[in-house]
Amino acid sequence: MHNRSLIKRCLWTLLLVLILAAGQQIVLPSIDGLAATQALTKQGGSFLQIFGSVTGGRLTVPALFSLGLSPYMTSMIVWSAVQSWDLPGVSAMSVRAIGMVQRFFTLIIASLQALAMVRTVAPALQPMPLVLGDYSYDMSAWFTGIILVAGAMFTAWLADLNNDKGIGSTVIMIVPGIIINIPGSLQRGWGGVTYALTPQHIAVAAVVAVLFTFCAVWLYKIEVRLPLQRPMLESSYGDSYIPIKLLTAGAMPFMFSTSLFSLPMYVVKGTSLNGTPMGHAIMQWTSYQSWRGLVLYAVVLMLLGYAFGYLNTRPVQTAKSLKYSSDYFYDVAPGDATERFLTHHFFVICTLGNLVEIVIGIVPLLLENVYPGAANFSLFLGNLFIIVTIFDTIMQQFRALRSKYQYQLFA
Incomplete structure (x- = not known):
C-alpha cells in the first residue's frame, strides 16, 4: 500500500514537471521567436536571463511559462519576511487569507517581470492591431504581457498542486529549468x-x-x-x-x-x-x-x-x-x-x-x-x-x- 502511495506521488510530480517543461517550449504566437531570443541574449546575457538561470525560468525564450516559478518564489520570500515581524494582524490571518495575499504578491511580481520582458523583446513583437472605427491600437504588448502573467500564475498553481499531491514540495518545479540553463550559465x-x-x-x-x-x-x-x-x-x-x-x-x-x-x-x-x-x-x-x-x-x-x-x-x-x-x-x-x-x-x-x-x-x-x-x-x-x-x-x-x-x- 505504501509503495503505491509513493509511486502515485512520484508520478504526479513527473506529470507536473513535464507540463511545466512543455510550457517553457511553447513560443508565444505574438512574438518573432528568433528575434526575441537574440534580443534577450545579446551582449552575453541580460538581467532577466541571469535571474531565470537560478530560479528555473526560461527567460532566454519568450514562451508560455518563461517566467517559471520566480514570481511565486519571490512572493513566498516577501511573505516570509512579513511573517518574521510577528505582527498581530498577520499572525491571526486564516490559511485562506494567507493564500490570497501570497497570490496577490505573485501577481504583482509576475506583472513587473512580464513588463520587463515585454520591453526587452519589443522589436520582436508581431503587430496585433485592434481596429475600432478609424482608431487602431497595437495590442501585441498587452497580449504578450497577459499571457506571461497567466503562465506564471498557472505555474504557481502547478507548484501548489505538487505540494499537495506530489513529492519535493514546490521547489522541485524549478529543477528542470535550472538543469536546462546549466550549459548556458557555464558558457556565459x-x-x-x-x-x-x-x-x-x-x-x-x-x-x-x-x-x-x-x-x-x-x-x-x-x-x-x-x-x-x-x-x-x-x-x-x-x-x-x-x-x-x-x-x-x-x-x-x-x-x-x-x-x-x-x-x-x-x-x-x-x-x-x-x-x-x-x-x-x-x-x-x-x-x-x-x-x-x-x-x-x-x-x-x-x-x-x-x-x-x-x-x-x-x-x-x-x-x-x-x-x-x-x-x-x-x-x-x-x-x-x-x-x-x-x-x-x-x-x-x-x-x-x-x-x-x-x-x-x-x-x-x-x-x-x-x-x-x-x-x-x-x-x-x-x-x-x-x-x-x-x-x-x-x-x-x-x-x-x-x-x-x-x-x-x-x-
Missing part, C-alpha cells in the same frame, strides 16, 4: 568571455561538478545542535535539541545575489547614466572583473546569507514558542535571555556559513587570471548548489513519507 558565466563547451571543457566541468557535489552535500548536512530541556515530556525524549545548520540560508543567496548584483549594471546600460562618471563608477563596483566588484559581490552574498538565514531560523519566534511550551536551554532563562542566546548562536553559525558561500562564489572569479574561463564556474557552482539543496529536501520528504506509509497502528 561571469568571465566576460564565452567558455566554449569543447569535450575537454565538458570533462573538466564534469569532474568539478562531481567533486563539488560531494563537498556541498557534506557541508549542507553540518549542523550545530543546541541541547534543549523539555520537562513536560517524561521520557527519553525529554532531552532534545534545536539544530542550526551551518548553511542556514541554504542556496537562497545564490538564487538572488547574481540578479541583485547585476541589476545596477543593466540600469546604467539602459539609461542616460551610461558613459557618465557616475555610470562608470557603478559599472566598476558591479563588475566581476574588478576588485571593487568582487568585494561588493561578497558583501551582497553575506547580507543575503544573514537575511535568508534569519528567515529560516527565526530566533525570536523560536524563543516565544519555547516559552509557551515550557522548554528551555541549560542555564538560560526563558524569554528575552533565550532570544539573545538563539540570536547569538545564529549570527556566529550563519557568519561561518556565509564565509563558505563566499568561497564558492568568489574563488572561481579570483582564479580567472590564472585559469581563463574559471570565472564562469561561479554561476555554474551556484546552480549546482541550488540543485543539491533541493534534492536534499526531496530526500528528507521521501524518507518521511516512506516512514509514514509503513507505520501500522496494529501489527
Whole structure:
C-alpha cells in the first residue's frame, strides 16, 4: 500500500514537471521567436536571463511559462519576511487569507517581470492591431504581457498542486529549468568571455561538478545542535535539541545575489547614466572583473546569507514558542535571555556559513587570471548548489513519507 502511495506521488510530480517543461517550449504566437531570443541574449546575457538561470525560468525564450516559478518564489520570500515581524494582524490571518495575499504578491511580481520582458523583446513583437472605427491600437504588448502573467500564475498553481499531491514540495518545479540553463550559465558565466563547451571543457566541468557535489552535500548536512530541556515530556525524549545548520540560508543567496548584483549594471546600460562618471563608477563596483566588484559581490552574498538565514531560523519566534511550551536551554532563562542566546548562536553559525558561500562564489572569479574561463564556474557552482539543496529536501520528504506509509497502528 505504501509503495503505491509513493509511486502515485512520484508520478504526479513527473506529470507536473513535464507540463511545466512543455510550457517553457511553447513560443508565444505574438512574438518573432528568433528575434526575441537574440534580443534577450545579446551582449552575453541580460538581467532577466541571469535571474531565470537560478530560479528555473526560461527567460532566454519568450514562451508560455518563461517566467517559471520566480514570481511565486519571490512572493513566498516577501511573505516570509512579513511573517518574521510577528505582527498581530498577520499572525491571526486564516490559511485562506494567507493564500490570497501570497497570490496577490505573485501577481504583482509576475506583472513587473512580464513588463520587463515585454520591453526587452519589443522589436520582436508581431503587430496585433485592434481596429475600432478609424482608431487602431497595437495590442501585441498587452497580449504578450497577459499571457506571461497567466503562465506564471498557472505555474504557481502547478507548484501548489505538487505540494499537495506530489513529492519535493514546490521547489522541485524549478529543477528542470535550472538543469536546462546549466550549459548556458557555464558558457556565459561571469568571465566576460564565452567558455566554449569543447569535450575537454565538458570533462573538466564534469569532474568539478562531481567533486563539488560531494563537498556541498557534506557541508549542507553540518549542523550545530543546541541541547534543549523539555520537562513536560517524561521520557527519553525529554532531552532534545534545536539544530542550526551551518548553511542556514541554504542556496537562497545564490538564487538572488547574481540578479541583485547585476541589476545596477543593466540600469546604467539602459539609461542616460551610461558613459557618465557616475555610470562608470557603478559599472566598476558591479563588475566581476574588478576588485571593487568582487568585494561588493561578497558583501551582497553575506547580507543575503544573514537575511535568508534569519528567515529560516527565526530566533525570536523560536524563543516565544519555547516559552509557551515550557522548554528551555541549560542555564538560560526563558524569554528575552533565550532570544539573545538563539540570536547569538545564529549570527556566529550563519557568519561561518556565509564565509563558505563566499568561497564558492568568489574563488572561481579570483582564479580567472590564472585559469581563463574559471570565472564562469561561479554561476555554474551556484546552480549546482541550488540543485543539491533541493534534492536534499526531496530526500528528507521521501524518507518521511516512506516512514509514514509503513507505520501500522496494529501489527
